[in-house]
Amino acid sequence: MRARGLVVERSRGEEARRALREARTLREDLAIVRRATDLVLPLVDGAEPPSSLGRLEEHDFPVQERPSRTEFRDLLDWPADRKRLLPRSFDIVGDIVLIRLPPELEGARGEIGEALLRFVPGARLVGLDRGVEGVERRRRVERIAGGGPWTTRHRENGLAFDVDVERAYFSPRLAGEHARLARLSRPGERAYDLCCGVGPFSVMLAHAGRVAAVTAIDANPAAIRLLRGTLARYPFGPRVQPVEASVEEFAASAPPVERVIMNLPREGIKYGPQVAPLVAPGGSLHYYEVVRRDEVRERGNVVERALSAVGPFAVRELRVVHPYSPSSDLIAVTAVRAGV
Numbered sequence: 001m002r003a004r005g006l007v008v009e010r011s012r013g014e015e016a017r018r019a020l021r022e023a024r025t026l027r028e029d030l031a032i033v034r035r036a037t038d039l040v041l042p043l044v045d046g047a048e049p050p051s052s053l054g055r056l057e058e059h060d061f062p063v064q065e066r067p068s069r070t071e072f073r074d075l076l077d078w079p080a081d082r083k084r085l086l087p088r089s090f091d092i093v094g095d096i097v098l099i100r101l102p103p104e105l106e107g108a109r110g111e112i113g114e115a116l117l118r119f120v121p122g123a124r125l126v127g128l129d130r131g132v133e134g135v136e137r138r139r140r141v142e143r144i145a146g147g148g149p150w151t152t153r154h155r156e157n158g159l160a161f162d163v164d165v166e167r168a169y170f171s172p173r174l175a176g177e178h179a180r181l182a183r184l185s186r187p188g189e190r191a192y193d194l195c196c197g198v199g200p201f202s203v204m205l206a207h208a209g210r211v212a213a214v215t216a217i218d219a220n221p222a223a224i225r226l227l228r229g230t231l232a233r234y235p236f237g238p239r240v241q242p243v244e245a246s247v248e249e250f251a252a253s254a255p256p257v258e259r260v261i262m263n264l265p266r267e268g269i270k271y272g273p274q275v276a277p278l279v280a281p282g283g284s285l286h287y288y289e290v291v292r293r294d295e296v297r298e299r300g301n302v303v304e305r306a307l308s309a310v311g312p313f314a315v316r317e318l319r320v321v322h323p324y325s326p327s328s329d330l331i332a333v334t335a336v337r338a339g340v
């Protein structure tokens, strides 16, 4: 059947599928078309996915003969109008499944948890995700099915990360970004990963093998402990130096380097004057932020102004990573400091 589709690189297929599902803009009655280097995802009428995910194209899609059991909701023997309240997506962190539920379904949390436990291969524990909070962005979770600790090992981009869902921030939705920044790294450069959490950006950079050294900084001792555990298992581990410190403390005496990453999406902008001097002339800052969708276009100028303390920065790229809420997006900004 002819329909509008979103063409995405194969490496970003899962990220795009998730984003469309969350925004309820993926057509479930048509099958995704797989080509040599890209995928075409069928879109519902009127869908306007962020252009950074891929380009739009009319395409002939095969009709799904029989809707496959692709959703955990198929395991629940509920009337259709109740099933519609269920979220379509959930997160998998190692052997832990995390789901957010609307208040109307909290009473059925046990039943939903058991369905997820059966649906996700290898799942051990299912948690109700109440979002992240506090300076350390710790996730509030409540066990709804299965058992065992909130610690796990999460596989991403061929690497295994030590994660503690309760004690340190980690999002499985950023795998594409971790890999993208690692691809951008250049031979011999030095990098800072500010607000590194359990260190996915740092570990990926070191694994890619081109950086001379990465310093990974976070104020949460649990995050640094988990990062040390991950690094201890890899031969490239010594290239990453974990530092338990605040951005303020670290920035006061650290010399500038060629690449700086900062993923502190809610308040990172306030650190602009301290972060700008950490970027060497000609170097890049990769900055992540949650912004209202109608303000995304203007955000480049705001970031440039926030960094201007040590001379001009120019935004080279601004991309939407994924929708964050019905009215906001997580964006990735690459700003380059003038100089060399």
Ligand SMILES: C[S@@+](CC[C@H](N)C(=O)[O-])C[C@H]1O[C@@H](n2cnc3c(N)ncnc32)[C@H](O)[C@@H]1O
Residues within 6 Å of the ligand: 135, 136, 137, 168, 169, 170, 171, 174, 194, 195, 196, 197, 198, 199, 200, 201, 217, 218, 219, 220, 223, 245, 246, 247, 248, 263, 264, 265
């Ligand atoms: C959204 S998480 C990002 C973690 C990691 N970069 C990632 O992408 O998975 C933000 C992290 O910043 C840390 N953090 C918050 N404020 C900080 C500050 N002023 N100095 C150092 N770390 C901070 C928190 O402990 C948390 O681990």
